Amino acid sequence: MSLDAIDRRILTALQQDGRMTNQALAERVGLSPSPCLRRVRLLEEAGVVRGYVAVVEQKAVGLPVSIFISIKLERQREEDLDRFQAAVSPWPEVMECYLMTGQRDYLMRVVCADLPAYERFLKEKLTRLDGIASIESSFALAQVKHTNVLPIG
Structure with a gap:
């Protein structure tokens, strides 16, 4: 999968806060919610986003x-x-x-x-x-x- 600038912004934002709502993510990357959600799902299906976790202090x-x-x-x-x-x-x-x-x-x-x-x-x-x-x-x-x-x- 080839990543464009918007995909990269989505990935950067999700790495900083994986619990961010789709609405907040869309606003942050400059998209409306539907296309943003579609892009996130494509990134997940392609295996670019493997999952979401809580980072625990060891x-x-x-x-x-x-x-x-x-x-x-x-x-x-x-x-x-x-x-x-x-x-x-x-x-x-x-x-x-x-x-x-x-x-x-x-x-x-x-x-x-x-x-x-x-x-x-x-x-x-x-x-x-x-x-x-x-x-x-x-x-x-x-x-x-x-x-x-x-x-x-």
Whole structure:
């Protein structure tokens, strides 16, 4: 789907406030409500807008610790990559997981309540996976920047 300037304005506005009424969105992007709603629905159907969520402050819900984990697999065959991805995808502690280039095969961000919770995650889940050659964990001291807003502009 090719995005024009109005689509980009709609996406920028929705990223800032996904609960905005169609009327408010239409006014903000310079459309009448019907064409605005039609464009939003097209963006949703095309998969450009995947869904709407509430952004929850992780510290406020008792998950103040972020850990970045670099993982190297013993082999990088397609079936090994697929098996690893299928194993970690349902784990709720894993907020993000990326297949990487370079020294490590995967980089993931995990959230936990504290160090003992991370130790349980490591011992009961991650280290039980077959085919892992190494795991390196780095604890975030502070979050300098976080955004869910893509620079569509």
